[in-house]
Amino acid sequence: MDTEQDKQQYEADARPVLEAPDIARVLTRIAHEIVERAKGADDVVLLGIPTRGVFLARRLADKLEEITDRKIPVGSLDITMYRDDLRMHPPRALARTEIPGDGIDGRLVVLVDDVLFSGRTIRAALDALNDIGRPRAVQLAVLVDRGHRELPIRADYVGKNLPTSLRETVKVQLAEEDGRDTVLLGAKRTSPDAQQ
Amino acid sequence: MQRHLISAADLTRDDAVLILDTAEEMARVADRPIKKLPTLRGRTVVNLFFEDSTRTRISFEAAEKRLSADVINFTAKGSSVSKGESLKDTAQTLEAMGVDAVVIRHGASGAPYRLATSGWIDAAVINAGDGTHQHPTQALLDAFTMRRRLVGRDAGIGQDLSGKRITIVGDVLHSRVARSNVDLLHTLGAEVTLVAPPTLVPVGVESWPCEISYDLDSTLSKSDAVMMLRVQRERMNAAFFPTEREYSRRYGLDGDRMAKMPEHAIVMHPGPMVRGMEITAEVADSDRCTVVEQVANGVSIRMAVLYLLLGGNEPAVTHTRTEEK
Numbered sequence: 001m002d003t004e005q006d007k008q009q010y011e012a013d014a015r016p017v018l019e020a021p022d023i024a025r026v027l028t029r030i031a032h033e034i035v036e037r038a039k040g041a042d043d044v045v046l047l048g049i050p051t052r053g054v055f056l057a058r059r060l061a062d063k064l065e066e067i068t069d070r071k072i073p074v075g076s077l078d079i080t081m082y083r084d085d086l087r088m089h090p091p092r093a094l095a096r097t098e099i100p101g102d103g104i105d106g107r108l109v110v111l112v113d114d115v116l117f118s119g120r121t122i123r124a125a126l127d128a129l130n131d132i133g134r135p136r137a138v139q140l141a142v143l144v145d146r147g148h149r150e151l152p153i154r155a156d157y158v159g160k161n162l163p164t165s166l167r168e169t170v171k172v173q174l175a176e177e178d179g180r181d182t183v184l185l186g187a188k189r190t191s192p193d194a195q196q
Numbered sequence: 197m198q199r200h201l202i203s204a205a206d207l208t209r210d211d212a213v214l215i216l217d218t219a220e221e222m223a224r225v226a227d228r229p230i231k232k233l234p235t236l237r238g239r240t241v242v243n244l245f246f247e248d249s250t251r252t253r254i255s256f257e258a259a260e261k262r263l264s265a266d267v268i269n270f271t272a273k274g275s276s277v278s279k280g281e282s283l284k285d286t287a288q289t290l291e292a293m294g295v296d297a298v299v300i301r302h303g304a305s306g307a308p309y310r311l312a313t314s315g316w317i318d319a320a321v322i323n324a325g326d327g328t329h330q331h332p333t334q335a336l337l338d339a340f341t342m343r344r345r346l347v348g349r350d351a352g353i354g355q356d357l358s359g360k361r362i363t364i365v366g367d368v369l370h371s372r373v374a375r376s377n378v379d380l381l382h383t384l385g386a387e388v389t390l391v392a393p394p395t396l397v398p399v400g401v402e403s404w405p406c407e408i409s410y411d412l413d414s415t416l417s418k419s420d421a422v423m424m425l426r427v428q429r430e431r432m433n434a435a436f437f438p439t440e441r442e443y444s445r446r447y448g449l450d451g452d453r454m455a456k457m458p459e460h461a462i463v464m465h466p467g468p469m470v471r472g473m474e475i476t477a478e479v480a481d482s483d484r485c486t487v488v489e490q491v492a493n494g495v496s497i498r499m500a501v502l503y504l505l506l507g508g509n510e511p512a513v514t515h516t517r518t519e520e521k
Contacts, residue, residue, distance in 0.1 A: 078221070081234070081235045081503070081507075082233070082234060082235075086508060087507075087509055088508075088509055089508050089509060090508040090509065090510045090511070091503055091504050091507035091511070091512040092508075092512075093217065094221040094222075096221070097221065097224055127234070131228065131230045131232065131233070133229070
């Protein structure tokens with residue numbers, strides 16, 4: 001677990017690549033792209049992946065509502081139980097899965113996450129969706145795509161493409177959880193043991 | 197770190213709340229068209245039942261199957277146990293088969309503890325009831341039911357049962373449910389009162405973290421939940437009360453007594469109910485009685501326990517009990 005001191009040190013060393021106005025702007029753009037591609041977003045359901053994907057999904061829904069004048073269903077999809085690395089770590093506390101009342105059958109589901117990296121989270125999300133219903137189509141919206149995919153998965157809507165090295169970390173902070181909106185690019189901390 | 201669930205007393209407050217919160221998410225799976233998660237795929241769980249218990253066994257079995265574990269059911273009747281095989285030999289057989297977890301029900305208090313600590317087997321051990329000792333998943337599902345009804349389904353997340361007053365009525369002497377509930381409810385901050393005839397109160401009860409009363413009527417008006425226990429005739433080898441009618445008159449819950457309880461208070465029973473003795477049909481069938489909910493909640497709680505003990509490479513539940521050598 002990170003101590004408060006570690007966290008402050010990381011934030012002092014990290015470089016912000018997106019600030020609050022940038023995040024607001026890219027979300028507005030993604031909302032317009034969704035309306036454009038879905039031809040009006042009639043049957044769109046947004047499902048955020050906890051934790052920060054859920055906040056992004058809610059913000060996107062607000063923006064879609066502004067554009068289309070219609071309420072867009074938002075939910076959350078916890079993928080913990082579907083992870084392929086469950087057995088490599090201690091079990092994690094489960095987050096909330098909340099599917100909007102009308103379900104996802106025959107709908108266009110847009111998965112929303114903060115960072116797209118290996119693609120394994122999205123693979124797990126697709127498995128989870130399979131157990132919940134049968135969407136007409138599934139699309140993916142992410143705030144940051146940092147590359148290094150391990151599976152053939154690609155986002156439909158990307159806030160910012162951020163070429164990174166594996167020695168770097170990308171950390172998204174959102175006002176709802178962290179008190180401010182920013183995307184930080186920092187150096188991975190390695191413990192002395194790991195360097196040997 | 198321990199990776200067994202032997203006693204409700206082993207759980208810290210944080211562990212217990214984590215299990216209840218996880219169960220709340222597991223309960224959502226039951227509302228889906230496909231009630232299945234891939235979480236324990238490839239893991240083998242044995243339900244080792246030396247004592248009959250259809251209810252607990254199928255509850256565990258449903259939980260294991262919903263998490264995609266491979267399930268082996270073992271009942272002592274008709275097995276080599278009836279030919280004289282010892283617990284140790286059975287354990288070693290299971291170990292040789294590469295079992296990941298053993299859910300054990302045994303008539304002897306302490307059998308699951310022995311299985312977990314003797315080194316006979318490497319699997320996680322979950323106590324599904326041992327003698328008159330413990331039944332931790334029952335206590336957890338009772339606490340889960342109380343939290344849902346008394347605090348709220350969503351409002352309860354992350355919460356314990358601080359300040360709630362729970363009355364447990366009946367055959368405390370023979371009841372592992374009472375024992376487990378007293379331990380867990382105390383950990384969760386509730387105030388527990390045991391009500392029983394003096395003959396059905398165990399020796400040493402003064403050291404339990406609860407109040408004792410012999411008078412049901414005086415406790416009803418200040419209870420948030422009243423848990424009726426089954427009178428365990430099969431464990432009674434002496435006369436503990438004069439007649440069933442007298443027991444029923446003094447310690448049975450009927451409509452009149454239920455009316456004395458606060459408006460929001462619930463009636464619980466671990467089942468199976470003996471209608472007419474500890475509880476009347478009127479109470480058993482009322483909206484305030486949570487017996488059917490308790491059964492459904494049992495599956496969610498057992499899924500949560502299995503996930504937290506087996507889902508990762510090490511258990512998420514910590515234990516405070518110090519091991520004996």
